[in-house]
Each structure stands twice: as C-alpha cells, then as structure tokens.
Amino acid sequence: MSVDLATVRKIASLARIATSDAEAEALLPELNNIIGWIEQLGEVDTTGVEPLAAVIPNHLRLREDRVTDGGIRDAVLANAPQAEHGFFAVPKVIE
C-alpha cells in the first residue's frame, strides 16, 4: 500500500505538524519507501498468534488511594511559554 499526497497531508494534520506543499512532496517518497519496507511483515504467518502485550511478565500493582504530591503550582508552571494568574495561557479558543 502506498500513500498519496492527500494522505501525507492528512497524516501531518493528524500529527499536528504544519507542512508546506514542498515539504509534503518531499515526504511522499520517503514515507512510501519506509512503508513499502515495513510491509514485508505481510509475509509472516501470524495465524493464531496473540499480539504481544508485555515483554517481561509483570503484574499490575494497586496503590493506596491517597494524595502523594501536589501544592507545587509554581514548579508546574515554571517552564510554561506563557503563564497567567497561575494558569497555562493559550490563544482564545471560544469566539
């Protein structure tokens, strides 16, 4: 299966990566080259094989339901590109 330019643009949009027409055209052969290569997995008979869930057997732990951290608002916001009034600030999302 190979992708076309419209698919490349759709993938870029899903991935939230702004892509110019020239970049999309450059990506097209690169992605098709890689996708063509990974498709060799189609040769492998996986009938009756369960997809792997965990590579090393491990049990899922339960923890006590109690607060173990918090009260660190300034540390949480310390790296924000824009923080206002103790919140992360973003462009207006509601008109």
Next chain:
Amino acid sequence: MTNLTDLGIADIRDGVATGSFSAREVATAFNDAVVAGRALNAYLVETPELALAAADAADAAKALGDLKPLSGVPLGIKDLFCTKGVETTAASGILKGFVPQYESTISAKLFDAGAGMLGKLNMDQFAMGSSNETSAFGNVISPWKRNDGGNAALAPGGSSGGSSSAVSARMAPGATGTDTGGSIRQPAAFTGISGIKPTYGRCSRWGTIAFASSLDQAGPMARDVRDCAIMLEAMSGFDPKDATSLDLPVPAWETSLSGDLKGKKVGVPKEYRVDGMPPEIEALWQQGIAYVKDAGAEIVEVSLPHTKYALPTYYIIAPAEASSNLARYDGVRYGLRDLPDGANLQQMYAATRADGFGAEVKRRIMIGTYVLSAGFYDAYFTKAQKVRALIVRDFEQAFATCDVLLTPTAPSAAFGLGEKSDDPLAMYLNDVFTVPSSLAGLPAMSVPGGLDGQGLPLGLQIIGRALDEQSVLNAGLAIEQRAGFTARPGQWW
C-alpha cells in the same frame, strides 16, 4: 602520578577509598578534560560545579569513613534524563530552555550513590538516530580516526553518541545511556567501550524523556565490564513511579563477576550472518567464539527464524509509541511555542511542532501516526505486535539450548558523518543485530572485540535470558580478558 582521567569507575572508587587521591582531584581532572574536549561536541551542558560539589561530599565522607558505592565518581548524564535545575532538551529544539523541576529516578539513584555530574551529554534528537546526526545542537564527533591518513570525522554511533564519545575520549569515566533499539550497544561498539542494556523493567523510566515506552531502557556505558556492573547496580531497582518497573532485588553483579564460562553454553544464531556483512565482522565473530570457547564455554548453533522481520517490526512499534509519547509537545506547558500572528490553538500546535521537531523526529511521528490511524491499525500495529510475539518466542526456544547468545554488535565499524544521513533506511539497518533483543526486552551488552583494518573498534554483543544480566556480564568479561583491547584514540582535539 597517573593521569586521573585514564582511570575507570572501579579505580576511582577504590583510589578515593584508599586515599591515593582525592575526589576533588578526580573531578577537577575530568572537568578540565570536558573543557579541552569541546571540539567533540559531546556535552550540551557542562556542570563542573556539580561535579566538584559531589567530590567535596565524597572527600568529607571519606574523612568520616562513610563512603557510598560511587563516592568520588563523576559521570556524564545523557540529555534524555531530566536533571533538576539543569537544562534538559533531549537534543531537540522543542525543549530548548526546559529546566526540569524534578530529578529522574536514574540520575537521582546515581547521585544518591555518591556520583557527581560532569554535564549533560549530546544525543540523537529524542534518541531517534544511529549516528548522533539528528541532534538539534550539532553532530557529536567520535574521537576515533581511520588510520588511512584521512581526516574524516566519524560518527560516535547513536543515539547515545555524546555518552560514547565522552567515555572513549576520557571526558568521563562512565556515562548513562538509553537503549530503545541499540542506542547503548551500537555507540559503545563504534567507540571501543562497553555498555549494557539491562532487562526491560530493571531501570526505572521515570523522568527519562520517553521515546518508545515498551522498549526504552537505561543502562551504563563505561570503559570495561566491571565498571558497567558497578554503575548498573546503582541504577537498577524497583520504582513505584514507573508502572513497568520490576519489583525485584538488585543482584550483586560486581562481586559475582567471573570470566570462567565452564559449563556454559553460548548460542550462535545462524540468521545473524546477514547478506553483505563485511568479512571483518565475520572474522571478529569467529574470534569472539574462540574467546568464549577458551573460557570454557560450549558453542551451540541456534536459530532465530524471525530475525529478518525484527527491523520492520521495530519501525512500526517504535514510531507508533513515539507518535503518542511526543503528542505532549504542544507549546502549552513547556518548551518552544510558535504562535504566528492571528493563529488559533490548533495552528499554534502545528506551527510549534513544525518548528521544534527535527526532520527524523517528524518522519517517525508521521509513520507512527499513519500505522495507528483508523483503518490501518490492525494491518500494521497489531500485525507488528504479533510478529514481536514470534520474535520473543524465537529467543525462548533458543535459550532452551544455550545460556547466552554471541553476535556482532553492528554490521560495520563507525561510518563517516554524512555517509548515511540522506537515506533513512540505510541508517535503520545499522541496528539489525541490536533490535531483536530490544523487542524481546532481554539484557544485552557490547564489549570491544578488536580493531578493523582501518584501526576502528568493533564490538561483540552478548544477549542473555530475561533477568540474567550476570551471565551477560560474565561472558562479556571472558571476552574482555582475552581480547586485551587497549587501543584508544589519539588525542587530536
């Protein structure tokens, strides 16, 4: 007096303990080496004051008779590990200026064990690469040169290329690495040092910037097998903050080290004899077989029939996990924000990610997004997880007849910077021998086996059963004792 930067971790630890030199002298010597080695671009951030502070604490502990396992040992820390108060970028523009407010479990354990930090080590951006050419902050250069009289700059391997270059160039006695598909072992092989990726779950992933969470494992890179064992003991252990951390005691790997392989069976997988493999790699492999035989091991041929499908499986699973993990870089909470005039929130996300991610990172996010997208998920991702189950089964069957596997680490010696960077697939093929054990979560290490005709190091890989790092380290030690690898790069920088 010996040059202190020639000493490895065990020698520094023991020398500080016996008073042969002070920890401050060691830290000062390495701090100076870091500055002198700037041409290699191995360090993104230098933290000489942190190395000195830990050294002074070690010297004070020595006076009180209260030394810790790594007291007096300064280390380089790969920039994938969040370090409190010290810029951490994963070598990506999207995290430029990010100063973690917390310490990764791995770096915290090393510092708690007495180690100091020389600085943050350059790497392939988000650990995606095999040559350290995808860093947003410039290539790392290997200290090694070919002996052909040329002056070509060589790749230190990747993604832990800053770590390999720094340890090999005596700018650190040891360094942390991370390995998702070979990122500890291949750079160790390219630079003539040792490195081990432990069993998945031994080392906590908490505070380590995520690439592919089902594969990512931290591990040590150092001059020899003993130093790797010492560092790995300090790095390993249960961490409730990582859901996949193994709740198991940490074995005393260093004290149990033994190069005697009597009674051990070493498997040689026939499928690792790949088309177009250089004769020198085959010769190295045969030499490695001779070494472990000499150490008392019996050689058995084994088969890992799905080996050729490991790389395409990896290049579905790793990008899929990466596309999900890297969704967090949105210009809202940390890192870069690109807000074009009049842009809405969605446009801000897209502009930020277009600006902040490098080409290889974008390529992998796109592949991952595609294989996870509606209508393709089963054909690609579920299929890959099924093939991954078969690869795991291959190893289980092989380990029914042997204790460890012996293979080359990489299909070639270090290549020149720029030689492969235009062809993503050619670059991916570098990990052909390291990816299968990553997919199976098995412990695996690279040790230097010898030099090729151009005077460049070649590595041998040992793969072990899950949780059997000891057999891996012991086979590595047996090879190290026999290979007598003492070559080191001439100091041209």
